Amino acid sequence: MKxxxxxxxxxxxxxxxxxxxxxxxxxxxxxxxxxxxxxxIHQGLDLKGGxxxxxxxxxxxxxxxxxxxxxxxxxxxxxxxINALGVAEPTIQKGQIGDKKTIVVELPGITEIEEAIKMIxxxxxxxxxxxxxxxxxxxxxxxGLTGAHLKRADVQMNPQSGQPEVAIEFNAEGAKxxxxxxxxxxxxxxxxxxxxxxxxxxxxxxxxxxxKGVITGQFSITEAKNLAINLTSGALPVxxxxxxxxxxxxxLGPESIKKSLVAALLGVFLVALFMISFYRMPGVLAxxxxxxxxxxxxxxxxxxPVTLTLAGIAGFILSIGMAVDANILIFERxxxxxxxxxxxxAAIEEGFKRAWSSIRDSNISSLIxxxxxxxxxSGLVRGFAVTLALGILVSMFTAVIVTRTFLRLAxxxxxxxxxxxxx
Amino acid sequence: MGSRKKWWFIISGIVILPGFISLFxxxxxxxxxxxGGTLYEVKIKKEEVxxxxxxxxxxxxxxxxxxxxxxxxxxxxxxxxxxxxEKVDEIKETLKSKFGETExxxxxxxxxxxxxDLKKKAIWAISLACxxxxxxxxxxxxxxxxxQSSFKFGISAIAALIHDVLVVLGTFSIIxxxxxxxxxxxxxxxxxxxLGFSVxxxxxxxxxIRENLKRLPGINFETxxxxxxxxxxxxxxxxxxxxILTLLALFLLGGETIKPFVLALLIGITTGTYSSIFxxxxxxxVWQRRVKS
Numbered sequence: 075m076k077x078x079x080x081x082x083x084x085x086x087x088x089x090x091x092x093x094x095x096x097x098x099x100x101x102x103x104x105x106x107x108x109x110x111x112x113x114x115i116h117q118g119l120d121l122k123g124g125x126x127x128x129x130x131x132x133x134x135x136x137x138x139x140x141x142x143x144x145x146x147x148x149x150x151x152x153x154x155x156i157n158a159l160g161v162a163e164p165t166i167q168k169g170q171i172g173d174k175k176t177i178v179v180e181l182p183g184i185t186e187i188e189e190a191i192k193m194i195x196x197x198x199x200x201x202x203x204x205x206x207x208x209x210x211x212x213x214x215x216x217x218g219l220t221g222a223h224l225k226r227a228d229v230q231m232n233p234q235s236g237q238p239e240v241a242i243e244f245n246a247e248g249a250k251x252x253x254x255x256x257x258x259x260x261x262x263x264x265x266x267x268x269x270x271x272x273x274x275x276x277x278x279x280x281x282x283x284x285x286k287g288v289i290t291g292q293f294s295i296t297e298a299k300n301l302a303i304n305l306t307s308g309a310l311p312v313x314x315x316x317x318x319x320x321x322x323x324x325x326l327g328p329e330s331i332k333k334s335l336v337a338a339l340l341g342v343f344l345v346a347l348f349m350i351s352f353y354r355m356p357g358v359l360a361x362x363x364x365x366x367x368x369x370x371x372x373x374x375x376x377x378x379p380v381t382l383t384l385a386g387i388a389g390f391i392l393s394i395g396m397a398v399d400a401n402i403l404i405f406e407r408x409x410x411x412x413x414x415x416x417x418x419x420a421a422i423e424e425g426f427k428r429a430w431s432s433i434r435d436s437n438i439s440s441l442i443x444x445x446x447x448x449x450x451x452s453g454l455v456r457g458f459a460v461t462l463a464l465g466i467l468v469s470m471f472t473a474v475i476v477t478r479t480f481l482r483l484a485x486x487x488x489x490x491x492x493x494x495x496x497x
Numbered sequence: 498m499g500s501r502k503k504w505w506f507i508i509s510g511i512v513i514l515p516g517f518i519s520l521f522x523x524x525x526x527x528x529x530x531x532x533g534g535t536l537y538e539v540k541i542k543k544e545e546v547x548x549x550x551x552x553x554x555x556x557x558x559x560x561x562x563x564x565x566x567x568x569x570x571x572x573x574x575x576x577x578x579x580x581x582x583e584k585v586d587e588i589k590e591t592l593k594s595k596f597g598e599t600e601x602x603x604x605x606x607x608x609x610x611x612x613x614d615l616k617k618k619a620i621w622a623i624s625l626a627c628x629x630x631x632x633x634x635x636x637x638x639x640x641x642x643x644x645q646s647s648f649k650f651g652i653s654a655i656a657a658l659i660h661d662v663l664v665v666l667g668t669f670s671i672i673x674x675x676x677x678x679x680x681x682x683x684x685x686x687x688x689x690x691x692l693g694f695s696v697x698x699x700x701x702x703x704x705x706i707r708e709n710l711k712r713l714p715g716i717n718f719e720t721x722x723x724x725x726x727x728x729x730x731x732x733x734x735x736x737x738x739x740x741i742l743t744l745l746a747l748f749l750l751g752g753e754t755i756k757p758f759v760l761a762l763l764i765g766i767t768t769g770t771y772s773s774i775f776x777x778x779x780x781x782x783v784w785q786r787r788v789k790s
Contacts, residue, residue, distance in 0.1 A: 128611065171614040188582070317608035323601060330755075337750035341743035348739055384755055385686055391747065392690060392762075395740035396697070399732075402739070403701065406732040432704040435637045439700060440693040442633060443626045447689055450622045458686045462693075 081479050089366045095373040103377075113376045116163075117182075118383030118457060119322050121331050124182035128318035129195060131175050136312060145175045147311040152177055152194055154307035159190060177314065187321055189296050196269065197313045198304035200224070203265040203272070204255060214265055214272070217255050220309075223248025225285075227305035229298045232290065238298035240289040242305065249285025256282045268301070269313075330384060338391050342368075345398055353405050355489060359480040360401040360473075367397050367472035371465055385458035393465020396440065400473030403429040419485045426478050433474065437466050502783065505775035509660060512768065516667010519674060525666065526673035528681035531616055533609035534562070535580045537588060540572045542598040548573065554595045558587055566677060568753065572602065579606055619685045623662070626689065627655050630696050638703065642710050645718070649784055654699040657769075657777035661695045662688055665765040672760075683758040691765030694740070698733060698773035705729050706778070718785045722778050730774070737770040 095103075095113060102112045119126055131148050133141050149168055156164045161181045169176040184190055200221030203214040225245045232239050244252050255264060256278045265275040266289050273291040293301065346364070349357035371390065375382060408425030416424060444466070447459035484490055529536050541551075548567045555563065561578040568574045575588065585604065592599050634651035641647050665688055672678045705725035713721060741763065748759040 130608075130610070171611055172617075174610065191582075318611050319604070319606045321601065321604040323603060330751075330753075334747065334751045334755065337747045338743075340750060341746035344742040344746060345739045348735075348742065352735065385683065385758075388686075388747070388755060388758065388762075391743055392740070395736075395743055398739045399697070399736040402732050402735045406729075406735075410728070428708070431708075432701045435634070435704060436697040436700040438637075439630050439633055439696045442629045443689055443693045446622050446626050446629065447686075450618050450625070451686075455622075455682060455686050455689075458690075462690070 081475065082483065085366070085476055085479055089369060092366070092369040092373040095376055096369055111377055111379065114379075115372075115375060116379050116381040117331075118381045118386065119180055119182055119320075120384050121382065122182045123322050124180065124184055125187050125190070125322070126318070126320040127179040127181070127191065127194070127316060128169065128171075129177045129179070129314040130171070130317045131177065131312045131314050133175060133312050141175065144311040145177075148314060149177055151308050151310050152179065155194055155303055156181070156190075158303040158307060159193070161190075171317075176317070186296075189300065191316060191319070193300040193304060195314055195316055196300075196304055196310075198301070198309045199269055200305060200309065201267045202252075202255065203267055204259050205262060214267075217251070217264075219244075219248060219251045219255060221305055222309070223251065224305055227302040229295070229302045230288075232288075237290065238293050238295045239291075240293070240298055240302050240305065242287050242289060244285035244287075246285075249283075252285055252287070253281060253283050256280070331387075334384065334387055338387065341391060342394060345394070349398065349401070355484070356401075356405050356408075356477075356481065359484070360398070360405070360477055362480065363401070363472045363476040364394065364397060366476055367469055368394070370468050370472070371461075374464055374468070375461075380460055380464070381457065382461070383457040385455070386461040389458040389461035390465055393462050393469055396437065396466055397469030397473050400429075400433045400437075400469060401477055403432055404473070404477065418490060419482075422478065422481050422485065426474065430474065433470065437470055440466055502779040505779055509772065509776055513660065513663050513667060516664060516671060519670040520663075520667050523670055523674045525670050525680040526677065527612075528679035529576065529605060529607045529612070530681040531612045533579050533607050533612040535577050535585065535606040536574065536603065537577075537585060537601070537605075538568060538572065538574045538603035539589075539592060540569070540600045540602055541592065541596045542571075542600065543596050544571055546571045546573075546596055550595075551575075551592070554591060555588065558584070558591060560584070560588070574603075579608060615682060615685075622685070622689065623692070626692055627658065630658075630692075631655055634696075634700065634703070638707055641707050642714065645710065645785070649781060650703050653777045653781045653784065654696055654703065654773075656780055657699050657772040658692055658695045660772045660776055661691050661765050661769045664768045665691055665761050668764050669757075669761060678757045678760075681757075683755070684761055687758050687761035687765065690762060691769055694766050695769035695773060698736075698770055699777045701732065702726055702729050702773055702778055703781075706781075719782050722782050726774055726778050733770055733774060737766060740766055 102110065104110050129148075129152075131145060133144060136144050145168055149166060153166050156166060156179070161184055163182055165178075165180045167178045169178045179194060181187075181190060198221065202217045202219040204217050205212055206215045207213055223244050225243045225248070227240050227242045229238055230241045231237070259278045260281065261277060261279075263275045263277050265272045267273070274289060276290070289301075342364075346361045349360050351357070353360065371393070374380070380386065404425050407429045408421045411421035411424045411428075412418070441463055444459040444463035447455055448463070451459060548565055551573050552563075552565050555565070555575070560575075560580065562576075564576045566574045566576070585606075589599065589601070631648070631651035631654070634654055635647045638647035638650045641650065665684075669678060669680055669684060673680065702725055705728055706722055709721045709725050709728075710718075744759055744763045744766065748756065748763060751759060
């Protein structure tokens with residue numbers, strides 16, 4: 075009896091903690107070295123709206139052994155750019171499609187999508203060119219001064235034309251190179267090339283020693299701002315191409331959530347009704363265990379945290395089905411044991427013992443599927459598998475331990491009668 | 498079960514057949530997730546815009562492989578082969594100039610490489626899942642009394658599972674043809690769930706066979722199998738009922754986007770219950786008898 079009451083207390087404490095975390099108005103939790111949790115349900119793009127982008131890197135001009143490094147470089151540069159944009163909760167990840175390396179970017183709640191896409195995908199390789207040769211043969215050649223020599227870049231308004239322009243400042247080495255270039259090319263044009271285009275080719279009026287300059291061109295303010303961000307955060311090591319884009323409007327999300335939540339609640343209600351009308355008292359206990367189950371899973375979603383998508387919600391609802399299944403298995407087994415003339419206490423123990431191998435084997439095979447999905451799947455499929463796997467693991471605990479403890483508590487009390495007769 | 502066994506297989510055959518034929522003649526309607534393409538869903542603020550008007554308005558743009566579907570009042574889903582952002586802007590402008598204010602609901606564009614990769618991954622995921630489930634069942638049932646072999650349990654379970662997956666794919670091929678439902682990444686998720694549930698059901702029956710074989714040594718296998726199916730029948734039906742109740746609620750009330758997904762689950766889980774009772778176990782019995790004679 076003592077062991078039993080410890081289990082009961084543990085279950086109650088766990089349930090209390092779970093529901094405490096589940097409260098909508100819960101304050102953020104500081105777990106010290108385990109990190110900080112804001113205890114919000116993190117909604118995926120399909121619920122919150124936003125844009126999902128996949129960029130493929132072109133690594134053809136880089137040696138194979140440096141691919142991994144360049145891939146990381148692209149990720150870092152894109153990350154810096156997005157941080158400068160000030161998007162809340164972006165995710166930027168490396169990905170792989172076949173043998174192609176990709177960067178997957180998710181920007182929730184963003185409105186100026188097109189501008190962002192243009193900015194993220196820009197290689198932003200800045201080069202300075204000077205003229206070589208005479209007459210017909212005259213052409214632009216690289217000076218060795220590039221965007222890598224920049225210390226900073228800012229947007230400013232040209233006081234004469236009122237046009238936005240980008241003010242740049244070189245680092246020490248860049249300033250030295252710039253001085254030499256301006257010396258060499260006094261009264262001659264020097265071109266500023268951004269990726270494939272020459273955006274301006276001003277004529278050098280004087281030797282510039284302090285390593286400062288401006289880039290003028292036909293920029294809009296946003297373009298100038300984004301260029302400044304890209305120049306400061308560094309060029310991408312390789313060019314990238316947008317191969318997948320999904321914009322999800324913010325209006326579709328809340329509507330879907332609301333509908334799916336109503337559906338889910340109705341589903342759970344129907345299941346509870348069925349369990350109680352079919353199994354009576356044990357059914358009530360199973361529904362109670364199910365409530366604790368939902369509480370724990372939701373708390374885990376907040377704590378881990380799991381980003382919830384529509385597919386994820388579906389996975390959660392299905393795991394409820396599996397949790398109910400475990401209880402049905404146990405109750406049916408208990409009924410059989412009772413029919414052979416066992417006492418209620420013995421039937422409960424035997425029912426759980428005998429049903430356990432079914433529950434274990436069937437849940438493990440579902441977990442195998444989930445693990446494969448988590449490993450192989452992308453975005454949507456993975457979200458589904460994660461919530462389903464979590465649900466299965468928790469349901470094994472609640473359906474077996476929690477329900478059994480409740481049933482054991484009922485043995486020897488007035489409740490026993492209702493269990494015995496209706497089962 | 499006895500002589501009725503062959504009827505169970507025949508019924509399954511009849512259920513699979515239309516889908517099977519459809520799969521081979523019409524195939525699946527692959528969504529942009531698999532074949533690549535661009536999808537643009539737009540709500541026109543002006544009320545009562547007809548789908549024919551939208552089609553007519555977009556005609557001059559010569560969009561590759563354009564299909565227009567109505568997804569709500571004055572809301573349309575345009576699907577084309579993959580097109581550039583500029584072309585999408587053109588669509589927006591054209592609709593705006595003809596119908597006034599519009600609101601973009603969804604815009605998705607997927608390159609063909611991405612789709613190919615998803616197909617490959619899906620096939621891998623399903624094959625791997627099957628393989629590991631066979632291995633796990635073979636291991637979990639390793640103590641089954643001789644002359645039964647635990648691998649037969651695993652393979653029979655997978656046979657029932659392939660049956661369920663075929664039913665889902667077949668149904669999708671049929672409704673894809675008539676209602677325009679597409680095979681997308683959600684369908685793969687649904688199939689994998691069905692796969693999990695089907696094995697779930699089968700294992701419950703097999704577990705009982707395993708137990709009864711140990712409890713009642715010397716009794717012929719067919720009787721034991723028959724007894725086990727009957728003993729687990731209430732559980733099988735009750736469990737499926739609860740899952741089907743939840744899914745039905747999701748199907749009737751849930752968001753439009755997950756409807757095909759939920760439908761696939763509904764079909765798969767219903768047939769999954771059927772197949773583990775009426776296919777997996779009889780298969781095991783037939784196989785057992787073959788070996789003996």
